[in-house]
Amino acid sequence: MRTLEKESGTTVLRQTTEYQPPRSWRTWLIGRPLRTADAPNQAIGKAVGLAVFASDALSSTAYATDEILFVLAAAGAVAFVYALPIALAIVALLTIVTLSYEQTIHAYPDGGGAYIVARDNLGEFPAQMAGGALLTDYILTVAVSVASGVAQLTSAYPSLSPYRVLLSVGLVLLMMLVNLRGVRESGAILAIPSYFFLAMMLLTVGSGFMQYVTGSLGTVEHPPHLGREPLMRSVTLFLLLHAFSNGTTALTGVEAISNGVTAFKEPRSRNAGITLIWMSAILGTLFLGITFLAGRIAATPSESETLISQLARTTYDGRGLMYLITIAATTLILTMAANTAFAGFPRLSALLAADGFLPRQLTYRGSRLVYSRGIVALALIASLLIALFQASVNALIPLYAIGVFLSFTLSQAGMAHRWWKTGRLSAGQEAHERSSVLRHDPRWAFKMVINGLGSVCTAMVMLIFAVTKFHDGAWIVILLIPILVAMFSAIHYHYRDLAARLSLEQYGGPARISRQRVILAVSGVHRGTLTALRYARTLSDDITAVHICIDQNEVESLRSKWESWGDGVRLVVLDSPYRLLLEPLLGYIEQIAAQRQPNEIITIIVPQFVPRRWWHNFLHTQTAMWLRLMLLFKPGIVITDVPYQIE
């Protein structure tokens, strides 16, 4: 396929190269390469959508109650009665956030993650904050979900406990491979784990509740040791707020649907909105149910056994088949939750990179059409985090959810500002934003209040978070997000600055070159040198060969050889008393460059023989390479490698 176009004197040829990457171990590992045109495009309904996007949110019920009890345990088991009221407060917060996000889904039918909403409505700086917060939390989603999944496993099989870091990191790397291969996020097969978990949890909580009603519900047999010794006598407000903020991890993942509106069937906003409300209802019910039953069965928060495990073995009378199925379902959904971060992190970092806030390489889609570099980066950082925190959910939790709530706050604030803007438009008038269209909405004031309330509530929660969990590790995130924002700005500045300096606007074109001076680096007189000399001849008549002399005994032989082979070209021998090779040559070049005329260019020709085998390179000083690296920084100099292949 060739198109030939000739316009205004310039020939433009277009050619499709069918060049495929060769089969290699990569093909075996992640599958055959895909064409750009092969990108999938498939819409899903509400039932599948619920399963696909809910795994992150629903899976938080597997650890949120544990984390409330962990904090309350500081005041002794007697404080556990506060768990249910705290859970109710969290469900109230969930309701507000859900209503708030339902509005976002309708306003951004093309997907309205916190970064996009903040960028459109609040400006660059809040958008960068949202971006930094979300990236941090995607990493923590992987670390926390995988650690919690492995904790379920080690609850069932305590002998696996010493290997939990290894198991967790192995799971993360497996997920990396699966995602490099490219999972269809919208594939119906991904719905199975979510519904499996949902069914098992409804069964467990339901039968627990039935036993409670009929009075046959017992308490946990052989409860695990309490994670920590009681430290204080009385329940303080600080303790309750701390427990509350730990529990709000239940809300993580609620925003997932608003990112993925495009995956739904038309009318997509409506379908996505209904799915969101369903998801929140299920999440709230499960969370309340688990917290309620945890109190009835006198469950104990512990690093060695999760609450789900205690609940399951109490309702199912021991570690039988039903118990194991429940644990398997929980582990599976936690893994799926980590997997959603593997979809979100690379996509967000590609978005940030496309806006010039992260290295451009992150926008590159690998052979399987996924943002492979983002996937690998996420896996490596999450693995590091898991190793540092020894795969302890309880140790990771203080870092978690601050980012989520910061992005909630920014996103809702952006939406509130957006409604205010639409309120100022008259009916029928339209205004265009980068990612959506503003239309007058008669209910703008009501909607602004909903989103405003969401924003204020989540901001308050974030503050409570920052204060109560500061010492436990939240300070890391509070420090990290500004650092990320500073990094985004530095990168953005670099790209913008570079674009301006490379821009052709108001550029007169480079000055004409009227003269070339050629410097030929000569280490010895051999065929490679002569090949380079011959090339130099095609460039200019003003050629100087330069030799750096370290061993005095070699000069005479070099000179006589040059006299017979040097074609009359001037040879400069530089004595180097300190046995340095590059520096004297660079000094000489600088000396020549200082005398350079404005329309004169200096070409440095470096003869480079290319050995037949790669290991031969170890047998030669790679002078040419170093010279090139050091010369790159000198203006008005062009570096030419004349390779001479040894056949």
Place this chain on the structure above:
Amino acid sequence: MRTLEKESGTTVLRQTTEYQPPRSWRTWLIGRPLRTADAPNQAIGKAVGLAVFASDALSSTAYATDEILFVLAAAGAVAFVYALPIALAIVALLTIVTLSYEQTIHAYPDGGGAYIVARDNLGEFPAQMAGGALLTDYILTVAVSVASGVAQLTSAYPSLSPYRVLLSVGLVLLMMLVNLRGVRESGAILAIPSYFFLAMMLLTVGSGFMQYVTGSLGTVEHPPHLGREPLMRSVTLFLLLHAFSNGTTALTGVEAISNGVTAFKEPRSRNAGITLIWMSAILGTLFLGITFLAGRIAATPSESETLISQLARTTYDGRGLMYLITIAATTLILTMAANTAFAGFPRLSALLAADGFLPRQLTYRGSRLVYSRGIVALALIASLLIALFQASVNALIPLYAIGVFLSFTLSQAGMAHRWWKTGRLSAGQEAHERSSVLRHDPRWAFKMVINGLGSVCTAMVMLIFAVTKFHDGAWIVILLIPILVAMFSAIHYHYRDLAARLSLEQYGGPARISRQRVILAVSGVHRGTLTALRYARTLSDDITAVHICIDQNEVESLRSKWESWGDGVRLVVLDSPYRLLLEPLLGYIEQIAAQRQPNEIITIIVPQFVPRRWWHNFLHTQTAMWLRLMLLFKPGIVITDVPYQIE
């Protein structure tokens, strides 16, 4: 200083650049750079010479007796009576080797290490064997001497025992630094440790002997546990030979003087010869004395306490000041012995490299005029060995001394062959070898017998070695030396082959270039591209700009920009459906190269913008670098980087 010479039409300019390396952390660590002309040249007398060259040989008395007893312990303490007869046999061997080397010193007044003697008299293959054997043994000298020095320390201070690997490696790295700084091997200050050790040993052995004569010599109090449990009932010939071969480590270092003849004052051969005989006499006396007294005081070989320590605390009645001084002297001389390897290894590897058996880089003298790369290589390999063998002298010994004896054998065989050659010359006739002059010697037959005897004896010892210590680790060295020889040959072949292929003999000069085709890689149209295009214009009128298209949306904008700025140059857009950048470009270049005329050359111009800060490079795909690396291997292609510095 400029010399201008014009001969047969070629101008040769000679210029001395006073370019000095800048001051940096290196200056602080190893001192200011030295000029090539600053190389020291200082001759030493017999007294200093003895001290300088004897440390390696004399220090072996610190572990040789231990190693004999270690083997005999397998048959129980009763077998220790065989130690003295074995030591006598070793001293007899020492006598033969000494006489043999005395002849070498006179024949090679410019230094006659085993490598040089083998190369001159036996040919390339034996020389390579000698080289491999010596390199191996230099490494082991460092490992064994340092490990033994640290073992002396931990005998005095057992609490240091857990840190012996750390101490040993630290000592090796310290020695590396000292040698990178450059010690004058001939400095009189280096004589102090040797004479200090000599004095302390003569005092210890002397007073032990006096106590024995007067009957007041006791036995070791609280002897350490025997290193190993007795395994067999009776003393076998194998056991005795094994003990003998372990004891011959006493002979390591005897060859040192023959390497360093040039350091002596004139008449240097005579002075060096006398020094050798003195050294051997002292070595033999000390070794016999220590072994004799070890039997009298009922010393036990052990990893936790050295024999020198047991002897010293028995003669000096406990761990008093005299004991500590003796231990300090022993540790010091062992460190000095390791230091001789730091002089020998880099010098030998530079010699091998100059002959093309090792990478040429090893001949390069660093800023302090020492073969810095060899020094660093030795330190790293020896540290690794110490770490692998947990700094255990007893574990390292089986690897040691095989190399020394192989080089003894080859060196003496070479000398014997040399005498045979001189015997065939008539009186007054001379023949020239690479490193010495052959003259008729009336006593050639006698000398041939001496060297021949030395060669046969050391060959036998080597065989005994290989058999008795094979299982303990000698197999490693028996495997390693042929591998080294194979490596030397492969490297040598590469250099010779390369020289032949680069040689100008029977070379008609490269074909003329009558036409240049230029391919300009274009990632986008910006100032850097235009600068490169302007340069391309100076090379040829046949220019093709090539753009690899990954994102279809960018093509239109690129085309229109090229139409206004491309100066009428043809643009080829290659669609890359698999999003590969380099491969389609390489494929296109290959396609063009296939149509290449014989006297046509293809220049690939790669515009490369150079960011202001190094970390900016992480924000750009380094396409130019990868392209260059892949293009190097294609013949008939020249690669030109046109840098565009962002100021």
